[in-house]
Amino acid sequence: MCGINGILGYNNDPTKQIKRMNDAIVHRGPDAEGVWISEDKSVALGHRRLSIIDLSPNGSQPMVSVSGDLTIVFNGEIYNYLDIKKQLQAKDNNIIFRGHSDTELLLNVVEYYGIEKTLSLIKGMFAFAVYNRKNKEVILARDRAGEKPLYYGRASGCVVFASDIGSIEKIDGFDNRINSHILNSYFKGGYIPAPFTIYEDIYKLRPGHFLVLKTPYTEWEDKCYWDIRDVALQGQKEPFNGNFEEASAKLEELIKDSIRGQMISDVPLGAFLSGGIDSTLTVALMQSISDKPVRTFTIGFEDSKYNEAIYAKESAKRLGTQHTEMYVSKQDILDTIKSIPKAFSEPFADSSQIPTMLVSSMTRKHVTVSLSGDAGDEFFCGYNSYKDVRRGLKILENKLPFIKGDMRKSLGKAVYDLGGRNNAKLHKLSTVLSVDSAENWYRNVRDDDILLDHLAIDKDQYKDAIDEYPDGYLNEPEHNLMLMDMLQYLPDDILVKVDRSGMFYSLESRIPLLDRDVMEFAWTLPLEYKYDTITTKRILKDILYRYVPKDMMDRPKKGFSVPLSKWLRGDELNTWALDILATGKKNIKDFVDISTVDLMWKRFIDTGKGERNIWNILMLCQWFEYRNG
Helix, strand or coil, rough: CCCEHHHHHHHHEEEEEEHHHHCCCCCHHHCEEEEEEEECCEEEEEEEEEECCEEEEEECCCCCCCCCEEEEEEEEEEEEEEHHHHHHHHCCCCCCCCCCCHHHHHHHHHHCCCCCHHHHHHHHEEEEEEEEEEEEEEEECCCCCCCCCCCEECCCEEEEECCCCHHHHCCCCCCCCCCHHHHHHHHCCCCCCCCCCCCCCEEEECCCCCEEEECCCCEEEEEEECCHHHHHHHHHHCCCCCCCHHHHHHHHHHHHHHHHHHCCCCCCCCCCCCCHHHHHHHHHHHHHHCCCCCEEEEEECCCCCHCCCHHHHHHHHHHHCCCEECCHHHHHHHHHEEEHHHHHHHCCCCCCCCHHHHHHHHHHHHEEECCCCCCCHHHCCHHHHHHHHHHHHHHHHCCCCCCCCCHHHHHHHHHHHHHHCCCHHHHHHHHHHHHHHHHHHHHHHHHHHCCCHHEEEECCCCHHHHCCCCCCCCCCCCHHHHHHHHHHHHHHHHHHHHHHHHHHCEEEECCCCHHHHHHHCCCCCCHHHHHHCCCHHHHHHHHCCCCHHHHHCCCCCCCCCHHHHHHCCCCCHHHCCCCCCCHHHHHHHCCCCHHHHHHHHHHHHHHHHHHHHHHHHHHHHHHHHHHCC
């Protein structure tokens, strides 16, 4: 696990620039630094190393192939690298390995097979760049799910790439403008959707994509090698034909295989344990294949409504893990919040970033790698919001059975035109009437706050950032909603949160449920194996109950959340929030309607409503303050 940087086509000696980029991401790789410059100085590669596999100098990067033709910088882990190494050596026993790192394996595979074959073979989380000395071609690639970040674009007259936008900002003369067009999407979701970023001309490489850049590196070609939409559609066309018990048994073995690969490490390893279904399942399967107690970690809050530490402790005792817990203080919370802009490097406002950072900080004091139970909700129908959509559409159909389709949408538009722009109740009514599908309900009804329409000054949000998914692509509404989340919410929110929170403290996080075989098998399962109108994540729970009693886990679903509204309106964070708003409003006034911000804050303090919107604003203000400071 590391951080990577690169500069292509820089007019002067890029050495100083690439070192400054490396310095900006020391937290991603505190163990070592590497810089490589091509002979003609047209390509500069930088690397910060967090040593996980092959701790010797043979694992150092940038790494040049034995032939001298390829140079790579790599961030991530290839979990099946030992299997591929055996296959490669069986094909050609002349291939030389100087160490035992997955980086060297990846370099040899790219040289032997080429990029597309390589990407079809490897399983893992990764972002890497490979320079070919013969044709002066640079290739950037990102993993299938989007676990590892990779930013790229134009800045200071050259092409740049990095694991962190903070690195790109360090280049001399960086003056890319704020991407005001995307702020409307940020305010609705709390994150900036790929391929866009907070800056114009800087982009996120999409999951399952690679870029080809040819000299003189002024343009690039974006190619997709794995698309979750194709996987979902193919899985629905060729469903698993066994019964539920057979599906459950196969899924258990697939997840176990994934965990075996992800438990390979030359440094101490553990797991997050929140006490919920997904993390408990991950730990249960880890413990079932481990010959010693697994290290598990959780944090707790004094507020019992948000405290899952008691459940995690119970699970740890049942499973026999070596468990560590920490109850956080007010100062812990405040210190963590102030670190958010540096950790995330662009505006990001999922408030569960707070507990994720706290547990990552605590975990890193004991281990260097931690497995996580994320992605269970998206692949196995775990969110209550999926149920809410079907329920809402049914209620709407029952209440207005005589108004169908286009007529109802027309009525919704008329309500909006007559008063929905400025009246909260009419705005809500017009939004509900205007939806004609589960996908539209999921996009719009959750974000029906009338003030959101007035918050961003520039309303020209990019359409393909939010409307890339066609309605009715799959058969069941729930499958469509899950796929929508896999395309955007999972990679742009959940995985950003996990990666940045961990790497800020030099902790590598691994997610077994995002193994390629697990993801592809999940899409072959009938919906009723995941959700039978009563039980969510049905098949995951079936596996889990082989290891822990059902009654121990039988409680309402909780997200990894904090009492944010209470904190912001009370002594814990109110002073901090007021200070951030006072300074921040001066910084954001060119992009955000300040009178709307004031209305949102007053309503929040008076009623407690709009907590998520307030957090979005506070995180934007704090990012600007950090950027300008």
